Amino acid sequence: xxxxxxxxxxxxxxxxxxxxxxxxxxxxxxxxxxxxxxxxxxxxxxxxxxxxxxxxxxxxxxxxxxxxxxxxxxxxxxxxxxxxxxxxxxxxxxxxxxxxxxxxxxxxxxxxxxxxxxxxxxxxxxxxxxxxxxxxxxxxxxxxxxxxxxxxxxxxxxxxxxxxxxxxxxxxxxxxxxxxxxxxxxxxxxxxxxxxxxxxxxxx
Amino acid sequence: xxxxxxxxxxxxxxxxxxxxxxxxxxxxxxxxxxxxxxxxxxxxxxxxxxxxxxxxxxxxxxxxxxxxxxxxxxxxxxxxxxxxxxxxxxxxxxxxxxxxxxxxxxxxxxxxxxxxxxxxxxxxxxxxxxxxxxxxxxxxxxxxxxxxxxxxxxxxxxxxxxxxxx
Numbered sequence: 113x114x115x116x117x118x119x120x121x122x123x124x125x126x127x128x129x130x131x132x133x134x135x136x137x138x139x140x141x142x143x144x145x146x147x148x149x150x151x152x153x154x155x156x157x158x159x160x161x162x163x164x165x166x167x168x169x170x171x172x173x174x175x176x177x178x179x180x181x182x183x184x185x186x187x188x189x190x191x192x193x194x195x196x197x198x199x200x201x202x203x204x205x206x207x208x209x210x211x212x213x214x215x216x217x218x219x220x221x222x223x224x225x226x227x228x229x230x231x232x233x234x235x236x237x238x239x240x241x242x243x244x245x246x247x248x249x250x251x252x253x254x255x256x257x258x259x260x261x262x263x264x265x266x267x268x269x270x271x272x273x274x275x276x277x278x279x280x281x282x283x284x285x286x287x288x289x290x291x292x293x294x295x296x297x298x299x300x301x302x303x304x305x306x307x308x309x310x311x312x313x314x315x316x
Numbered sequence: 317x318x319x320x321x322x323x324x325x326x327x328x329x330x331x332x333x334x335x336x337x338x339x340x341x342x343x344x345x346x347x348x349x350x351x352x353x354x355x356x357x358x359x360x361x362x363x364x365x366x367x368x369x370x371x372x373x374x375x376x377x378x379x380x381x382x383x384x385x386x387x388x389x390x391x392x393x394x395x396x397x398x399x400x401x402x403x404x405x406x407x408x409x410x411x412x413x414x415x416x417x418x419x420x421x422x423x424x425x426x427x428x429x430x431x432x433x434x435x436x437x438x439x440x441x442x443x444x445x446x447x448x449x450x451x452x453x454x455x456x457x458x459x460x461x462x463x464x465x466x467x468x469x470x471x472x473x474x475x476x477x478x479x480x481x482x
Contacts, residue, residue: 118470122463129459133452205451209459273336280393281332284458288397289321291462296317299466 124216132208132215140171143207143230144200148173150238155245162249162261164193173198175245179253179260194257196248202279203240206233206287213291217298225294229287236286240278247275323404331396346372349390352424356431367435374435381439383431389449391427394457395420401465407472415468419461426460 136143151173152166167174179194210229214222250263250271263271292299334340349372357369366377372390375382387393398419402412430453438445 118463118466125459129455133455137447202450205455206458209455213459213462273333276336276387277329277332280388281328281397284394284454285328285397288458288462289324293321299469 121216124218125212128212128215129208132211133205136205136208136211137201140201140204141168143204144168144171144173146231147200147204147234147237147241150234151175151241154238154242158242159246163245169197171200173200173241175241177245177249179249179257181257194249194253196245198241198244200237200241203237203283204233206236206283209284210287210291213287214295217291217295219295219298229290229294232290233286236278236282239274240282243271243274243278246271320404320406324400327400327404328396331400332393335392335396345387345390345392348392349385352390352428352431353385356428356435359428360432360435374431376435376439379439381435383435383438385431388454389427389431389434391424391457394423394427394461397458398423398461398464401461402468405465405469405472411468411472415471419464419468422464423457423460426457430457 145168148166148168152163155163155166155175162177162179164176164178167176175196175198177194177196181194207230210233211226214225214229219225249261250258250268335345350369353369353372353374356374357367360367360374368375368377372385373382374385399416402415402419405412407415434445434449434453437448
């Protein structure tokens with residue numbers, strides 16, 4: 113097995129990153145499908161009184177709520193239902209980052225690692241989207257709509273934190289943590305080659 | 317490794333929660349963001365005098381295009397990740413402080429490049445700006461944090477090993 117060097121590794125990451133971003137963007141509709149399913153399951157289990165269904169339109173997921181818009185009319189009640197469109201790419205750009213890091217590390221079974229990584233990170237992507245839906249309901253809708261959800265002050269604070277954490281931290285930190293966890297041997301060999309902190313990555 | 321990750325996640329949650337408080341926003345995040353806009357403007361003025369910063373906004377006098385540096389683009393969250401990773405990793409306080417000082421400068425330097433590149437990218441193409449802003453630069457900044465952390469880790473003495481392996 114080759115000894116990793118930081119310069120070579122960084123160059124390989126830089127080479128893989130555009131390819132990974134292109135593949136991720138081009139195949140977004142396919143990548144998103146399982147995440148849309150997971151989002152629907154989570155939404156309907158955890159917020160059954162708020163969510164009617166989840167629809168996928170390309171890489172956009174629409175969460176259709178039970179909340180009636182303030183302008184709803186008796187003529188067509190269905191048009192008065194609040195629906196929130198969520199851009200899944202905003203929460204899943206960690207996938208190409210993980211792919212570039214994993215392929216650049218050139219470790220055995222890297223494609224298997226990517227497959228595991230896809231499913232391991234899916235809950236974090238779902239976190240971001242569910243939190244954005246709740247944020248939209250709690251903060252971005254008229255009072256007449258938000259009041260139907262019945263969120264209290266503490267719940268609104270939790271929703272705000274969950275949203276901020278889901279959009280600002282999880283999309284990048286989750287794939288980085290997954291990569292470090294699945295590349296401990298690579299990191300250990302890297303440290304052996306270039307520095308004395310080799311066993312810092314050893315879990316034993 | 318387990319202890320490191322638990323410490324890292326706890327520290328990150330605490331620091332991120334603290335960042336969101338009104339006090340931290342008023343006394344730290346807002347001044348930091350405004351300084352970032354001012355530094356970016358000063359650098360841009362070296363080759364383009366038609367630019368100014370006001371608060372967290374970087375604007376072109378030539379065509380009126382402006383970027384507002386919002387949460388997620390001011391490098392605060394990336395810095396929090398780096399701080400949590402270095403503080404949670406077993407090393408002497410001296411090495412942690414040196415690593416943090418150098419690391420924060422490195423992260424923020426790349427962040428200035430992000431702001432300036434997006435400022436010009438936005439004047440050229442809105443769709444390219446959106447793609448780079450929302451996806452590519454977010455990943456690049458985190459890769460920067462990861463590489464800085466790896467660079468720092470490999471400078472640590474072997475004496476730390478047993479502490480981590482425990």
